[in-house]
Amino acid sequence: MSGNAATHSAPLAPAVATPRRRNYARRYWMFVVPAGVVVISVILFPWLFTLFMSTHEWKIGGGHHFVGLDNYKKLFTDERFLWSMVRTLYFTALAVIGPMVLGVAAALVFNRNFPLRGLARTIFILPMMATPVAVALVWTMMFHPQLGVLNWLLSQFGIPPSMWVYDAKTVIPTLVMVEIWHWTPLVMLITLGGLASLPQDPYEAAKIDGASPLQSFWHITLPLLAPFLVVALIIRTIDALKAFDTIYVITQGGPGTSSETINIFLYLQGFAYYNMGYASAVVVVFFTMIVGLASLLLWTRKRVKA
């Protein structure tokens, strides 16, 4: 396995093949056909069909008719949707910053040699691989205001108990805490891959010039690491926007609608109220938002590289 994050960007690089080589390469199309069929039927077809449905009033069991852009108009005046958008952005901002800061710090720690490093690193990445639903259930029990272990922990430090996910004000930060627990390891791994690829010379030069460790981190490590950090940032942003499992299992959008993100709103519209047309319009807007933010970050990546 070519174990570094650089391979991540490889397929995005422009092709530099000569025309002759390309002709020869074309013969490989048949290798891609089966996957192409799958992609068209379970990824592309749903996309086009969603676009079509979003222009219809479409109730399950209730028939459907064309309504043009009405679903979209309704969406942008639907306060519940607009609030879910605000909540999603709030959740995403916290759920990106937290893992980014902690993940980079963790990578700096795991980049050094110490006894039992392999074991510590494996334990550290376990949350990322664990089944989100199973872990969310345990968190739910830990958040219990009277009997939960977290409030007992707080009391040991003399901090008053929190309502965690049972209060509209604390529910999103609490869910972000679970998200940080889950996904900091991914940022750590990507950053660790970056640290492993750093050249040693600049550090030696800096040491000779009398730079402090903090200075060399700020002026050497961070700039060299920037491309990897942007990759981590993009992945983290996309995943935070899409977060569903933990939120749904722990709060189902509650209390009230105070943790209802776009994804939860979408689920409820589609599969609790069966407003398939309206839900399709949500999908289109949501996807545009994700692609927009991702391209914005990709653009930053190009600028960072230049």
Add this chain to the structure above:
Amino acid sequence: MKRFLEKLGFGVAVLFLVSPAIMVFLWMLSLSLKNELDNTAFPPIFIPNPPVWDNFISVFQNNNFLLYTWNSIVVSFTATGLAILIGVPAGYGIAKMQANKAAMLILIARITPGLSYLIPLFLLFQWLGLTGTLTPIVITHLVITVPIVVWVMIGFFEGLPGELEEAALVDGATIWQAFRHVAFPLAMPGITVATILSFIFSWNNFIFAMVLAGRETRTLPVAVNNMLTFEQISWGPLAAAALMVTLPVLLLTLAAQKQIIAGLTAGGVKGG
């Protein structure tokens, strides 16, 4: 003295990083081995004394847990197997053709929220009369497994020197033979990584089965979530079930951590 303090500080930092991960899993284990009285005690009781197995027994008695385990096994293995069968040649083809647009398409599949596939597919499966079987769940899991496999394999095949296959081609092999007998055996480490990751993310997936599964076709994450809704107060069995759902994945991670780390750093892949 200064060196010692530095070492101590570093040790504390490691402990700080590792403890949240370990505490949650240990608490899960602790809950699953205690009776209801101990589980709801305040201040909490940490070490089960003596550990009891009743929670695990009750999970099997009160639920179709074996059936749901079987469903999860069928879905994850089929979806992973199909993805390998389809995705490995695709990764090879894309790497050879340097088909960047195809690679982009895979990337788009990676960023699309799982729910957005479900609305049209849900209707499609209804029309086809497939609801109530495992087929729709396997098909939707391909949405996760195929992109993971293709993405990992593109990276892997691009890292392989193409000379051996070219030699085979010069000797008169067809491109299929060159793939099957030269590139494929060389790609085994990459295929291992792709298989492990695709299995884990399919096993962990919740949303597709939650929408598509009926009573008989639930996968484990869906079954365990349903337990929360109906047995809110009984923590022991809930923790026992949660532990059993995630244990295979945790053990797999411990056993194959090297491959998993390599695969994740290479692609930043994640399902769902």
